[in-house]
Amino acid sequence: MSTPSRWARRIGLAVGIFVGAAATGCAALQRGGRDPVERSLRRADALYKKRAEPGQLEAAIQAYLDASGIDPDDTRVLGRLARAYVLRADLGTADPLTDYGTAREFGLRCLSLQPAFSGQVAAAGGRVTPKAVAQIQGDQLDCLRWTSIAWSRLALARGPGMSLDFAAIDALGARTLALSGNDADGTGALSRGLSLAVVPRVMGPDLDGALQQLRAAADKAPDRLSRQVDLAVYGLHRVNKAEERALLEAVAAAELTALGTGTPEAPEAPEDRAARARARRQLGLPVEAPPGDGLPVEALPGDGVPVEARPGEGLPGASADPDEAAPPAP
Numbered sequence: 533m534s535t536p537s538r539w540a541r542r543i544g545l546a547v548g549i550f551v552g553a554a555a556t557g558c559a560a561l562q563r564g565g566r567d568p569v570e571r572s573l574r575r576a577d578a579l580y581k582k583r584a585e586p587g588q589l590e591a592a593i594q595a596y597l598d599a600s601g602i603d604p605d606d607t608r609v610l611g612r613l614a615r616a617y618v619l620r621a622d623l624g625t626a627d628p629l630t631d632y633g634t635a636r637e638f639g640l641r642c643l644s645l646q647p648a649f650s651g652q653v654a655a656a657g658g659r660v661t662p663k664a665v666a667q668i669q670g671d672q673l674d675c676l677r678w679t680s681i682a683w684s685r686l687a688l689a690r691g692p693g694m695s696l697d698f699a700a701i702d703a704l705g706a707r708t709l710a711l712s713g714n715d716a717d718g719t720g721a722l723s724r725g726l727s728l729a730v731v732p733r734v735m736g737p738d739l740d741g742a743l744q745q746l747r748a749a750a751d752k753a754p755d756r757l758s759r760q761v762d763l764a765v766y767g768l769h770r771v772n773k774a775e776e777r778a779l780l781e782a783v784a785a786a787e788l789t790a791l792g793t794g795t796p797e798a799p800e801a802p803e804d805r806a807a808r809a810r811a812r813r814q815l816g817l818p819v820e821a822p823p824g825d826g827l828p829v830e831a832l833p834g835d836g837v838p839v840e841a842r843p844g845e846g847l848p849g850a851s852a853d854p855d856e857a858a859p860p861a862p
Contacts, residue, residue: 569606572599580616584791584802589623592616607675610642614678621685622758623806632686639679643672662703670711677712677719680704684726688766698735701727709745718752721745722759729766743767757783757807765814783811 576595652664705727712720725745
């Protein structure tokens with residue numbers, strides 16, 4: 533015969549199971565669509581997927597900002613905002629320097645939600661140090677990769693003499709690659725390659741490492757023309773100018789494909805269109821105006837001088853050649 537205490541234990545266990553199941557069910561319902569942030573994210577993601585159409589990228593950014601207004605500390609939203617601003621900077625439809633900076637800030641805000649990272653930054657007087665970057669874990673990989681890419685592109689756009697952030701940029705790129713596992717889409721390699729390409733020759737850059745990582749990024753995403761241009765401009769330029777020119781010529785003549793289809797039909801992926809424009813400007817070739825909204829590519833700031841006349845590329849404030857500018861004195 534069961535004792536009262538045994539019955540109490542059984543009842544307590546049943547209640548615990550019921551409460552646990554109810555909590556799990558509520559969480560599932562939230563994930564299934566009742567969470568307002570999740571709803572906003574789905575809407576924003578749908579707009580982002582249509583970014584080849586006029587106005588959709590701007591609408592996606594606004595939708596991500598709306599989601600951030602619901603929960604400013606949602607890492608999914610912050611990571612997507614960093615990604616979207618990097619893309620808008622790459623396209624040059626606004627001010628690239630401002631957009632890269634905004635992408636970096638959203639990424640750093642996301643990373644700072646991890647107490648170990650933010651604690652190290654605070655201890656260093658607000659500076660992002662290699663010790664702080666070492667605290668970042670795999671669950672923040674999405675924010676990490678876009679923070680790294682945004683910061684590297686911002687430094688490359690400004691020019692090597694305009695940044696004192698080489699240690700932070702290098703650490704972010706290395707950490708991104710380390711946490712990327714097999715790096716199936718090559719984003720980790722891209723992050724690392726760009727972070728190595730930032731360093732001017734006077735500081736002893738790892739040119740072979742930059743070339744290796746940028747080539748790996750391009751090989752893992754062969755249909756992405758932006759990877760080919762990054763490989764040419766930031767990887768091959770300082771080691772093999774003949775291969776750089778050949779790759780740029782191939783991109784300049786490439787047939788654009790529809791976003792996400794791999795077939796030559798409209799609408800074209802805006803990233804590919806911008807990459808082909810970059811290649812043509814590097815070669816001194818005329819650049820067609822893109823369809824839809826945004827600045828015409830002829831009016832984009834920065835690169836526009838043929839490879840022979842001005843190696844590399846940059847935006848206002850950038851040096852003429854990555855190897856000719858020394859970092860500013862402390």
